Amino acid sequence: RKEVEQDPGPFNVPEGATVAFNCTYSNSASQSFFWYRQDCRKEPKLLMSVYSSGNEDGRFTAQLNRASQYISLLIRDSKLSDSATYLCVVNIITSSGAQKLVFGQGTRLTINP
């Protein structure tokens, strides 16, 4: 089982639509959770951290369910500029005590005019 699994996508939605991404993680000891955005041939950029209480940043809402080991990202009123690959990322603690980020395979989103 992969440590972080995401919807395979791709998602093609019209401008203005609401789109939701889901992600599950396998390591129950995971401490921190993030959504990153990656544009084609570019490095990933942090979109938002994900907290147990849920958090919102403008049109973006992220939620975490620790019991189900499930993370979600909701994008409302999607814009053409939202087209990108969205990466679910989990910070895990290794057996040696080191921290590392584990990336999901990403979900490609295309917003159509």
Place this chain on the structure above:
Amino acid sequence: GAVVSQHPSWVICKSGTSVKIECRSLDFQATTMFWYRQFPKQSLMLMATSNEGSKATYEQGVEKDKFLINHASLTLSTLTVTSAHPEDSSFYICSARDLTSGGIYEQYFGPGTRLTVT
């Protein structure tokens, strides 16, 4: 925000040669830097964790003698791909953790280096 640079941004080399990639944290100090590799249409895979002044920690399946990592200062880590082969062609991305980030675990990513081995 914190800035991480990489050099070169792209490189083409012949099979059998070695290529060095630099990763610098420009406005903060980083005791730990990370090297990732991303093949087309795949996600980032951690190759190794680079600690300033000590040996790098490699992920399972990554050859430490082929991918040499040096982290000589708090602002610079280098990755050398030795005896490169076409299958090493990939997008190599480094990231660095800000010492002052405290309990918030956040990495800042460099712009990546696209390596093509012919």
